[in-house]
Amino acid sequence: MEMENQSHITEFILLGLRTPPGQKELCFMLFLALYLVTIAGNLLIILAIGSDSHLHSPMYFFLANLSCADICFSSITVPKMLVNMQTDNPAISYTGCLSQIYFFLLFGDLDNFLLAVMAYDRYVAICQPLSSVTTMSPRLSALMVVTCWVLTAVHALVHTLLVVRLSFCTDRVVPHFFCDLSTLVHLSCSDISVNKLVIITVGAAVVVGPFLGILVSYTHIFCTVLRVPSVRGLHRGISTCGSHLVVVSLFFGTVIGLYLCPSPSHSEEQGSVVALLYTVVTPLLNPFIYSLRNHALLQALCRTLSTFC
Numbered sequence: 001m002e003m004e005n006q007s008h009i010t011e012f013i014l015l016g017l018r019t020p021p022g023q024k025e026l027c028f029m030l031f032l033a034l035y036l037v038t039i040a041g042n043l044l045i046i047l048a049i050g051s052d053s054h055l056h057s058p059m060y061f062f063l064a065n066l067s068c069a070d071i072c073f074s075s076i077t078v079p080k081m082l083v084n085m086q087t088d089n090p091a092i093s094y095t096g097c098l099s100q101i102y103f104f105l106l107f108g109d110l111d112n113f114l115l116a117v118m119a120y121d122r123y124v125a126i127c128q129p130l131s132s133v134t135t136m137s138p139r140l141s142a143l144m145v146v147t148c149w150v151l152t153a154v155h156a157l158v159h160t161l162l163v164v165r166l167s168f169c170t171d172r173v174v175p176h177f178f179c180d181l182s183t184l185v186h187l188s189c190s191d192i193s194v195n196k197l198v199i200i201t202v203g204a205a206v207v208v209g210p211f212l213g214i215l216v217s218y219t220h221i222f223c224t225v226l227r228v229p230s231v232r233g234l235h236r237g238i239s240t241c242g243s244h245l246v247v248v249s250l251f252f253g254t255v256i257g258l259y260l261c262p263s264p265s266h267s268e269e270q271g272s273v274v275a276l277l278y279t280v281v282t283p284l285l286n287p288f289i290y291s292l293r294n295h296a297l298l299q300a301l302c303r304t305l306s307t308f309c
Contacts, residue, residue, distance in 0.1 A: 009168050011091045012184075016084045016177045017272055028085045034284055035078045041287030042067035048300040055300055058136040059125070062118045063290060063297075065145050069114060070283035073107040076100055077178040077279050084177070097179040098160055104178065105156035108278075109206050113148035115248055116210035119217040122241050127224045155206055162198060166190045177272055178279075211252050218245070243290045250282045 019027045045067040049060045077100070084090035092100070121141075124132045159181055166188040176183050185195045221241060291298050 009094055009172055011093050011172070012097050012179065012187075013173045014080075014084055014090045014092055014177060014179070015173060015175045016081060016090055017276075019085070024085060028082060031078065031085075031280070032082055034280055035074060035082070038074050038078075038280070038284040039071055042071045042283065044301055044304055045287050045290070045297075048297065048304040051304060052300040054296060058121050058138075058141040059118070060297070061138075061141050062114055062121060062145070065148075066111065066114045066118070067287065069107050069110045070286055072103070073111065074279060074283045076103045076107065081177045092174075092179065097174075097184065098163060100179040101163060101181050101184065102156045102160040105159055105181065106152050109152035109155055110148055111251060112207060112210040113152060114145075115244070115251065116213040116217075117144050117148060118244055119214040119248070122244060123217040123220055126221050126241075152206075155202065158198065158202065159195075162195050166192065166195070176275070178275075180275070207252075214248055214252075243294065246289050247282070247286055250285065251278055 017027070046064050049055045049064045080092065080096075080100070121136055124135050128135060163181070163184060166185070167190040168187060169189040171187050171189075174180070174183055174187065182199060185192050185199070188195075218241070291301050
């Protein structure tokens with residue numbers, strides 16, 4: 001009963017990022033600039049795809065959804081981090097912390113699944129070019145995106161509800177710049193065996209499943225591309241998938257390295273740095289990676305920009 005009386009805490013304390021003495025304002029301006037560029041870049045991708053009829057295909061439809069997910073993903077953590085940098089009270093309410101966990105998992109997982117769907121789309125386009133139009137129909141594309149949203153929403157809800165059942169006693173300091181699920185679970189004074197089991201099994205499946213789907217798709221793609229007799233066809237196949245492969249490497253490399261292959265020597269500060277890579281850097285780079293390697297998208301972006309200038 002005493003534990004239950006102590007479990008109704010109202011807030012957690014986010015330690016945030018360790019900034020060098022005297023460089024707090026510089027770090028604030030840097031992350032603010034990165035966040036604004038992330039929002040602007042991904043928003044331009046969405047507007048360009050929506051306004052250009054030549055880009056109304058499954059590949060660009062998935063890319064627009066990925067940009068939308070990236071905007072939301074960054075907005076879950078970065079604004080709160082920026083506020084904490086400017087205040088002396090880096091607290092987050094209990095409800096706010098749970099909301100951050102839910103939406104962080106939702107949009108982070110959505111990135112995973114969308115990248116897998118995009119890999120399948122590339123597989124169909126390269127390995128089954130004659131039937132790609134009928135296979136990747138608008139109806140199927142929309143259904144795949146809706147399925148991604150439903151699966152990730154359910155997964156995020158399961159983890160959030162499991163956190164709600166936990167009791168928190170005196171330790172309410174989160175050594176992170178956002179409410180990380182694993183970190184928060186270990187602050188609890190309740191039995192966390194169920195939470196850990198779900199994180200290891202279901203959580204790992206949500207990451208590893210799409211990653212394996214990407215590997216299978218690109219295995220078939222590379223086998224098909226290598227059978228192309230002309231150098232031009234080989235180059236075209238590689239360039240078509242190049243942008244997606246770079247984004248996949250950035251996102252899954254950091255996520256798997258942090259959560260699925262943790263090192264005992266990893267400090268909390270190192271974990272925060274890695275988390276920054278996939279919450280700030282990856283959403284920032286995605287628009288540049290796709291637009292600079294895609295001539296049609298680059299032209300659409302230029303036309304979109306010209307309407308605002």
